[in-house]
Amino acid sequence: MLVVGSMVGAGVFSLPGRFAQETGVLGALIAWLVAGAGMLMLALVFQALAMRRPKLDAGVYAYAKAGFGEYLGFFSAFGYWASACVGNVTYWVLIMSTVGALAPALGDGDTALAVVLSSCGLWGFFLLVRRGVKEAAMINRIVTVAKLVPILVFVVLALFCFEPDVFADNFQGASYAGSLYDQVHGTMLATVFVFLGVEGASVYSRHAKRRSDVGRATVLGFLSVFAVFASVTIVSYGILPMNEIAELRQPSMAGVLEAAVGTWGKVLVSVGLIVSVLGAYLAWTLMAAEVLFVAAKDEDMPRFLARATDRDVPVPALLLTTALSQLMLVVTAFSDDAFDFALDLTSTLSLIPYLLAAGYAVLVARQDRAGAGAWLVAGLATAYTAFLVYAAGWAYLLVSLIIYAPATVLFVMARREQGRRLFSPRELVVLAVSVAGAVVGVAALAAGWIDL
Numbered sequence: 001m002l003v004v005g006s007m008v009g010a011g012v013f014s015l016p017g018r019f020a021q022e023t024g025v026l027g028a029l030i031a032w033l034v035a036g037a038g039m040l041m042l043a044l045v046f047q048a049l050a051m052r053r054p055k056l057d058a059g060v061y062a063y064a065k066a067g068f069g070e071y072l073g074f075f076s077a078f079g080y081w082a083s084a085c086v087g088n089v090t091y092w093v094l095i096m097s098t099v100g101a102l103a104p105a106l107g108d109g110d111t112a113l114a115v116v117l118s119s120c121g122l123w124g125f126f127l128l129v130r131r132g133v134k135e136a137a138m139i140n141r142i143v144t145v146a147k148l149v150p151i152l153v154f155v156v157l158a159l160f161c162f163e164p165d166v167f168a169d170n171f172q173g174a175s176y177a178g179s180l181y182d183q184v185h186g187t188m189l190a191t192v193f194v195f196l197g198v199e200g201a202s203v204y205s206r207h208a209k210r211r212s213d214v215g216r217a218t219v220l221g222f223l224s225v226f227a228v229f230a231s232v233t234i235v236s237y238g239i240l241p242m243n244e245i246a247e248l249r250q251p252s253m254a255g256v257l258e259a260a261v262g263t264w265g266k267v268l269v270s271v272g273l274i275v276s277v278l279g280a281y282l283a284w285t286l287m288a289a290e291v292l293f294v295a296a297k298d299e300d301m302p303r304f305l306a307r308a309t310d311r312d313v314p315v316p317a318l319l320l321t322t323a324l325s326q327l328m329l330v331v332t333a334f335s336d337d338a339f340d341f342a343l344d345l346t347s348t349l350s351l352i353p354y355l356l357a358a359g360y361a362v363l364v365a366r367q368d369r370a371g372a373g374a375w376l377v378a379g380l381a382t383a384y385t386a387f388l389v390y391a392a393g394w395a396y397l398l399v400s401l402i403i404y405a406p407a408t409v410l411f412v413m414a415r416r417e418q419g420r421r422l423f424s425p426r427e428l429v430v431l432a433v434s435v436a437g438a439v440v441g442v443a444a445l446a447a448g449w450i451d452l
Contacts, residue, residue: 012228013253013269013273013277014339015194015229016232016236016255017245018187019187019190019236020237020245020246022187023177023184023186024177024237026173026183027183029234031184031187032230032234034184034188036226038384038385038388039191039226039384040222040223040226041358041384042381045358045377048364049063049357049361052368053066053364061076061294061295062298064076064077064357064360065298067356067359069426071423071424073300074295074300074301075434076356078404079349079353080349081291081321082403082407083350084284084321085328086342087196087342087346088284089118089325090339091278091280093108093332093338094109095121095273095274096109096111096117096118097249108337108339110333115330115333123326125285129286129289130315150271150273151228154253154256155235157261158260159235161238161260163238166237170241170242174246188387189344189388189392189396192350193346195229196347232253239259240256251270288317288321289314289318290314292314302410345396345400347388348397348399351388351389355389358382359382361377361378364378395450398437399450401437401438402438404438405434405435405437408431
């Protein structure tokens with residue numbers, strides 16, 4: 001529950017504004033229905049795989065490797081890790097945007113000063129986690145409890161201030177939102193972002209006393225997250241017109257509560273966000289380093305990433321995690337909307353690992369001659385993640401390949417350390433596709449076809 005709990009309150013503070021940019025009440029309800037059902041299937045996949053394949057550690061990465069080979073397993077590990085690193089950037093953007101309401105020099109979290117202060121935070125947390133996982137985990141448990149208070153207060157107060165007429169006007173969506181399909185389609189990446197962490201228990205599976213605990217934590221974590229996220233989004237439509245919610249600065253939840261109860265509501269949410277986001281950043285930093293560490297232990301990453309201190313802290317993996325977050329923090333400063341760019345890229349990078357894990361569940365159902373229920377869950381999870389890849393759009397897929405393709409250097413380093421052949425014929429095909437996509441992505445950015 002550590003990582004799933006951390007995500008509650010991190011992405012949720014941005015939900016009202018992000019949803020209002022794309023959809024009205026009806027579209028939001030359908031989007032949550034689709035996302036909830038799809039992510040539940042994915043959560044059930046992780047639960048089933050934890051029980052059926054208990055020897056596989058670091059779930060997302062291990063499942064891809066077991067099902068589709070070492071190179072795609074490597075891609076899954078790297079993509080999941082990169083997704084966590086970019087996701088960490090969104091947290092610092094949110095913090096700086098929140099403080100920016102009082103300090104205009106921080107803007108929306110994308111000014112030079114904001115980048116400098118965020119960088120100090122990045123490396124400060126590196127030093128904290130480097131001291132030991134146990135200390136960091138204890139801090140995270142405290143903030144996980146503390147941050148739930150403003151979220152629950154928001155939902156209760158929003159219900160008391162709920163205006164049925166405003167809600168009804170927002171039901172179909174504003175004219176700029178487009179068709180109902182466009183509204184639902186436009187919110188898919190946002191739902192992926194806020195559900196990131198549903199698989200967190202499987203990533204830490206090597207620390208679990210019982211594999212049944214991994215599956216139980218995954219499903220219970222998902223259900224609690226889903227209830228909170230859907231509530232925050234829907235009740236917001238009863239406070240302000242959709243176009244006004246869409247124009248709120250991040251964290252938009254603070255602006256909604258300010259409209260409902262006054263300035264103290266904004267302060268409450270802002271303080272809750274800072275506590276929440278710092279906890280989420282801590283959890284995701286630990287989990288990202290864990291993925292690299294386990295992959296290196298399995299000899300799918302260079303050996304230096306498998307080093308750990310006597311306190312079980314994988315320092316090289318932690319250092320590389322912080323370095324990539326630092327790089328992406330600088331990149332997002334050049335985008336038109338730093339938060340939305342980082343959010344969408346985070347979601348897109350996670351799609352390949354999710355799709356491969358769901359696909360592996362289909363293979364396991366066939367290998368184990370499982371019943372109809374297992375086939376149905378695995379099939380729906382695979383179909384859902386495939387739809388998410390389509391919903392991401394070609395622009396973000398190409399940008400993600402710009403990140404994926406160069407990572408092959410780490411794979412080559414690992415193979416050379418073992419004195420093995422670099423690529424099999426099938427792996428060469430995957431390499432060619434990723435490199436071609438990265439080249440097209442760079443050309444599209446240079447030509448202005450893709451805007452960050």
